[in-house]
Amino acid sequence: MEQVDEDMKARVASLTDAERRCLVLIHKGVSIPRIAYEMHVAEGTAKRLVDQAFLKLGLLNREHLARLADKLGLEEASE
Numbered sequence: 001m002e003q004v005d006e007d008m009k010a011r012v013a014s015l016t017d018a019e020r021r022c023l024v025l026i027h028k029g030v031s032i033p034r035i036a037y038e039m040h041v042a043e044g045t046a047k048r049l050v051d052q053a054f055l056k057l058g059l060l061n062r063e064h065l066a067r068l069a070d071k072l073g074l075e076e077a078s079e
Helices: 006-013 017-027 032-039 043-057 062-072 074-078
Strands: none
Touching: 006 043, 006 062, 017 032, 017 043, 017 062, 032 043, 043 062
16 A cells, blocks of 8 residues: 655644545545535535645545545544
8 A cells, every 4th residue: 555645644634624524525425515415514615625625635636535535544534
């Protein structure tokens, strides 16, 4: 399994709980409207949280997120 560098670990640690939860849900294939529903926030807020998390982590798309989540065990750590 590929290692995650210290810089990326620090970036992940900088995520808010809401940003981390959004990433876990995105990794599971959940849509923005469903994320909003599950988190009891507006769709715009859910999109902003996802966008902020992607920006903090330097991710471009869900594929990059999937690779990172697999390396970090992101899903298991958040449940």
